[in-house]
Every structure is written in structure tokens, then in C-alpha cells.
Amino acid sequence: MTDIGAPRLSTRQLARRRRAASYRRTWKAFAAKRSGLVGLGILVFFIVVALGAPVLASSRGLDVTLANGPVLGPPSSHYVLGTDENGRSVLTLLIWGSRISLFVGLAATVISMVIGTLLGLVSGYFGGWIGRITFRITEWFLVIPFLPLAIALAAVLGRGLFNIVIVIGVTSWPSTALLIRSQTLSIKERAYIERAEAIGAGRWHQMGRHVLPNVMPMVFANTTLTVAAAVLTETTLSFLGLGDPTHTSWGTMLDSAYQVGAITTGSWWYVIPPGVCVVLVVLAFTMIGQALEEVLNPRLRARQ
């Protein structure tokens, strides 16, 4: 019990303190895992590269008209990673490409998570026909193969950065929705929901105050895995020629490389680096996501 002299904390302040303490605990558990830290390190590296692109490599290096390097030249002292078919430095393309690849991955994930979380909450929380209809729609959407759908949608909408973000966001929400739904269902069973109802809390209040904060940790872990998938998807769609022609991404680099026959001419510096970057970023997000899942899901932790 607090003594009379000490300042009394409001319930909100108490709740905030407790939440901060639990975040600190989660971070400690996360930091104890080597894989999560390695993933975080790699991610930070790429974010720094993406944000610092103007500093690391002049944007003039992207201008085709100003390029004066050799066509598909191998790595040299002047061009560390060689040149592309226009004579531009592959390293410059790689650095600037990180911006688009990461941006599209993150933006598409935001859309996917918003749709997925909303539909997952609704189908998990509401019983009756609302819940069942949203669940069925999620299931049916899940069955449709994503690339034919993405190709069809992209062909109809046309090429462009905004469009590709929409395409990826709209095709990847179902798995998130299912996960959120199962989380919501299990939380709904718990006692404090009953208590909230007993004291007259309305539905939206319950969802906002009780269900959502407890679902958020899993949402967070799932988000990192969704970003990984989104980056992979952007690379694939750009490779197939559905990307934004005015912006370079790792996927469009690989598309160009393939079109000019970099494989057969053995221009490995054009094909390998963008792929390696994609693999590293996806691995980073995956390792972070898996480490988070293990920290937040006590059942997995116990298995260690």
C-alpha cells in the first residue's frame, strides 16, 4: 500500500509503467537470443544505407544520360561492383535500390497489416454471421494463388510505385487475418473480458482496451515476417516487369540483368549482389520475427 506521503499514481500512469516494464523484459529476452540480434544488426545496416543513400552515392549516378562507364564492365578500381548495360555503377544502383525495396516492403506491409488486423479482429471477436462471413472471405482469399492474382491486378492497374504497394498489400493480408483471428479467439475466452462485460463495457471499448493490446505483441512479430514476404514479392513482381520503371529497386536491377543476358555473358556482378541483398534483408526480418515469436510465445520458449 502506498503511504500517505508518497505521490499517488493514477491508474493510467500505473498501467503505463507496467507496460514499460514488460517491454523492457521482452527486450531483455529478445536480446538474449543471438539470432534476433544478428537480424536486427543486418536490418539496421540496410536502413542506414537506404536513408544515407544521397550521402553514400550521388543520385547523378542513376542518370542514364550522365553515365560514362563501360557497358557491363566487371568490377574495377573505379567501379567497385562493375557497371550495368548503361554504364552506371552497380554499387550506386544497389544503394539507391535499397530505398525502393525497403519502402515498398514496409508500405505494403502497413496496408496488409491494417486490413488483416481489422478483419482478423472482426472475425475473431464477433460471433454470428458477421464473424463467420469475414472468416469465410479470408479463407477463400487465402486459397487464391497470390502471384496470378498479383499479376492480374498489376496488369489492370498499370505500373507504378503506388500501384505495386497496393497490389502487394491487397494480396498478402489473409494470413495475417487468420493469425489475428486465432489470437483474438483465445483472448476472448479469458476472464478479464467477462469482467469487462460484467461492468458494462461496450463492445468497441472491449476491443480497443482489452483485446487489441494483448493481440499487439503477436501482431508485431507477424509484421516483421510480413515485411520479409513483401520484400520478396516486390522483387519478384519487378523482375517480371511489373515494377515501377522510373525507380530502381533490387528487383528491377535483376529484371534488367536478365533482359540483357547478364547470365550468359557471365556478368555476375550484376546478378549476384541484388539477390544477396534481398536474401540478407529477408533473413534479417525472418530472424527478428522468429526470435520475437519465441519470446512472446511461452510454449516455444519452454522447448529450449
Add this chain to the structure above:
Amino acid sequence: MSLVADPGLIAEGEETGSGRQHGYLSYVGVKVLGSIGSLLFMLVVNFFLFRVLPGDPARSLGRGHINTQAQLDAFNKTYGLGQPLPQQFWTFLKNTAHGNLGTSIQYRLPVSQLIWDRLWPTLLLVGISTILSTVIGVYLGIRGAWDRGSVFDKVSTGASLTLYAMPEWWLGLMLIAGLGVGFGFVPGLFPTGGLHSAGVNPSSLHGILDTTWHLTLPVVTLALAYLAEYSLIMRSSLLDELGEDYLQTARAKGLRDVLVRNRHAVRNALLPTTTVIALNIGFVVSGAITVETVFSIPGLGLLSTDAIGVPDFPVLEGTFLVASGGVIAANLVANLIYGWLDPRVRT
């Protein structure tokens, strides 16, 4: 002779055992109905995408071969354009049921014929790689979980994680570069693309071997891409099972370790893996699209990617229909297999 004084006393809610036989059949019924629902939903999505979303379907679908008003009128009549939407949808359903999927803008051929011609390379590719990736992936996962922490486990898990993070078509490009083109003084061992060598009769024995040789790298690419995921899932679910009590019962009975693993633990751990394999079928089909493109295999995948540039909407619509329909059918089969494996879902 019963050791219990009065068997009649034991009546704690006896469950009716007779529901068992009907259990699986009713499960099949439910799943088939669900698949029909998915199919209808997919048709609605298709209709929405290609007929409603673009401003003028006649222009997008009929581009290139509608030049006169008469042709436009005939086109509109076939597709029911200009009628109210529900009627258009009905016309669309009728046409699809009859196999009329429109005419390709690029090739001036019926889409259904194009699809039929290109079907079997895709089926071969997807079928063989699914079988290979499932069998090898499951084995690697079992071995990794059973010998947890061993060198095999660490290498296998690390390799799986890396393969999982890789776009499958990029892996294909690497394989072409390494094993198709060759590097340095090492010559290429496999063709860099295509399905047949020139001048070889595909139906002859030589032709079959030739086709196999051409399909090797694409199949390896797709198989590697997905066995990684299956091995990770199998390992994870087997590790989950290893803590279960019924394994101690099995060991106490005097069962050999291998049988405890295969007959009991693996049998249960297969369940989540089957679910993942079922969910993955859509991704395998998606992967086939990119792998066919990279290896120039004349299947449905290459057909759709070639159609992107034009854009050849009738072909895109047709391949979308066929791909989705195929995935829905494969999912149904996977669900039925799951229902056979896990008796708990049948009730």
C-alpha cells in the same frame, strides 16, 4: 470376466461410437462444399478484376481484333457487355462453363486452346517438384529434430533458412549460371532453357530423356525452394511432439527408438506439416510461374508472363482461372488427406 463389481455402474456419458464411419464421409462433404464456395468466390474476383475494374472491357479484352462496329457489336453480344452487371456475370459463368475463355490478343487463338497446349509442362514441373520437396523436406526435418543440435541439424536449418529467404527464380538464375553456362573452365552440364532440344522427337525415348534433362534444373530449383520450408516446419512440429506423454508410454512398452519416432511422434508431427503443404500449393504454382520464365519452359507460367507486356487480358484472365481452380482442387485433396490422417477433425 469383469473385475469390476457392477459394469452397469459405469455409465459416465458413453459417447456413441457409431458416428465414426459417417465421420469421414460427412467431413468429405463439408470440404467439397467449401471448395465449391471458394470456386465461386474466385469467379467473382475474376469477374470483378477483368470486367468491372478496367474502364472499358471491350477495349482491353478485344484489343487488336475489333476494328469495325459490327465486330464490336458481336463482341458485346458474346460477353453480354452493356447489360446490367448481374446478367454479365451470368453470361461470364456460362461462357466459362463451356470452356469459352476468349481469344488471345497476341496469338489470335482461343485462350482455352493455348492453355491446353501449355498445361502438361506446368503439371510436370509442379507435380515432380512438389513430390520431391515434400519427401526430402520431411526427411530433413525429421532427422534435424531427432538429432537436435547435431552438425547435420545446424547445417540443415541454416541452409533451409537461407533458401527460404531467396527468391526461387534467383536461385534458378544462379543454377543456370553455374550449371547451365558454366564458370571458368567448368562447362555447363545442363541446358540453359527450353523444354526440348531442336530436332528431337519429344515422344520418342530419346525425346523423353531429353525433356527430363531440360526439366532437371527447373525441378531442382522449385524443389529446393520449398523443401526448405517443409523441413523447417517438420522439424518444428516434431520438436513439439517430442515432449508429449504418449511417447513415454510407447517407450515403456518396450518399443525400439526408431519405431517410437516413426510410428508415434512423426505420425503426429505430420499433421501441421500437411496443413502447411496444403497452404503452400498456391505458392508452388506462383513459383512455377517465375521458374518457367527464367528457364523458358513453355508452360502456363511463361504464357502468363508473356501476356503481361501486351497486356493480353484474355490470356491473363484464363491463366488466372486455371491456376486458381487448380489450387482449389489441390487444396481439397490435401484437406481430404489431412482428414484421413487426423481422426479428431472428422467429428
Add this chain to the structure above:
Amino acid sequence: MTTETTPEATGTAAPDAALLAIRDLHVTYATGEGGLPAVRGVDLTVARGQIVGVAGESGCGKSTLASTVLRLQPPSATVSGQVLFDGRDVLAMRWGELRAVRWAGASIVFQGALHSLNPVHRIGAQLAEPMHIHQPGLDEARVTERVAELLDQVGMAPERAKSYPHQLSGGQKQRVMIAMALACDPELVVADEPTTALDVMVQAQVLNVLSELVRGRGVGMMMISHDLSVLADLCDRITVMYAGRVIEEGPADQVFAAPLHPYSGALSAAFPRVGDPAARFAPAGLPGDPPDPRNLTEGCSFAPRCPRAAPVCLHDEPGLVAYDDRAAACVRIGEPDLEAR
């Protein structure tokens, strides 16, 4: 291997009739934070046709004790001592011998039958499995017959053989576990908490089945439970364990009605006797929790919770001392109570 009994151990049936003789057993689990001593020097004997109860709270080591009878403890655990089944040390046996003992010599009715049955195999198949292992020559018809027999013995219809575990209730699953334990006609049955999580009616029936099978067939039984009243009903002798050691041993009715060790007293008092007016006023329950095996205090492990603890109890861990046919590990036996009841 001689089967002489040590002075502190039980003075029961003649030594050469001992079906199971556990000698100075120590089991330590290997965990991430160091060794966890689950069993710290236990002696136990079960004769043919005898039912021996092992009582104690969760964590006292009784389940670990049960698992060593068939050498089922995890490979990373350190074990010392002897577990003599019919004169042969289970802990030192070669695989072939051990395999023969498992189920055909001694079997275990596991605790928590909810998860002790494989969810994807039918009951009949799981009952038949040990028969296929130990009697491979048996033809299928005979196996099916035997499965039906076993089910009948525990009061279940033979059609149940086609059911899956999730189609059975808790009591039915427990009875299946008992039937399964009898499948190969063992000489010793270890029942680990066979009636926990069952309601009272079913409990009575299950205990009935167990006692009939022991008396009727001359099978020896080691029964583990935290419910002393259940053990008192069924067993010939009771061993009470606390923090990995035996702290009392003796004939069942005496241990239950007039316990020597304060812990047995508390266990016994926790289960009120119907019709005894004094029991309604006796304080039930003990303060505190069982000790963490990794952080055992010096002296008697029960001292922190003992209502009769004296300064000497905090220094020396008392050994088992024999009193006629009984034994207990407490230095304050026979001394007057410090607080009046």
C-alpha cells in the same frame, strides 16, 4: 546379487520374495541452471501380491522414482543406486533384457491419461501394440480376442477398440491405460496417480479394478498418489516421500491413523475422515510450499514448514530410524508437542 535389507529399510516380507527392491537410489536431472536432485537416497521394497503406496506432494520425486523402474528417465539424468526387479538391476541391464522387462515384466499406468494415449491411433491398436512387441508369434485373431478380454476386465465394451482417444471420457481413458498395463501379464504394476482428475464415483471404480487385479493374480503393485486416504484404503504399506527422500514408512493403516512424522501427519489431516468430530476442528493444510530441490537448506528439508521444528532440526538431516515394523526420519518422535492441540 544379495537381497539383504538394510537396517533402516522396511522389515516386511522375506527378502527372497522381493519383486522390486530399490536401493539407495539417487536421480539428478541435468538442467540449464545446473543439477536438480529429484531423488536423494530412496529405499523401497515391493513383494509379490503386495500393494505399496508412495505418498507425497508434487515435486517430491515420486514420479521420477516410478520412471526408474523401467529406466525411463531422460538420458541426461545422473542415476546411482540399484533398482532390482526380480533380483536383476534394471539400471545396469542391457537393452535386450530391459526390453523384455518393459511391459512384460513390469508395466506403468501413467498419470494424466489425457495425453498418455496417442491421439491418432485407435484404442485397440494401442492395446495390441505391446502384445505385438513381446509375443510376436501370436496370430491376429488371438490378439483381437485378448484386446476384447482386456477391455471387458475394466468394464468397457469390446466395440470401444475401434474408438480414438478423443472419443472417450477421462475415466474411460484411465481404464484403457489400466487395461493396457495388463496386456502382457506383468508381475509388477506401477500406478502413477491413477485417480487424479477423476471424479469420486469413477475414482472408486478404478480403485476397485486395481485392487481386484492385484489380489486376484498375485501381481505386485506400487501405487503413487498425493491422496493419503486413497492409499490407506488400498495399500498394505505406505512410504511417504518429501523433497526426494523417504521420511516415513510402515503399514498403511498405521501411517494413516497414527503418523510418526509431522509431514505425514499433515498429509493425513488434509483429508478429513467422515464421522470423526475431532477432524472438523483439526487445522488442515501446511503453510509454505515444497522446497526447491536446487536450494535445499541445511538440516531437515521439512524444517521450514514443520510445526514441531527445533533448533537441532536446522543442522542435521535426520536419517530413517526403525520403530518395530515402521520407520520415520524425525528427531522429535516421542517428544511432547510444543503447542497443545
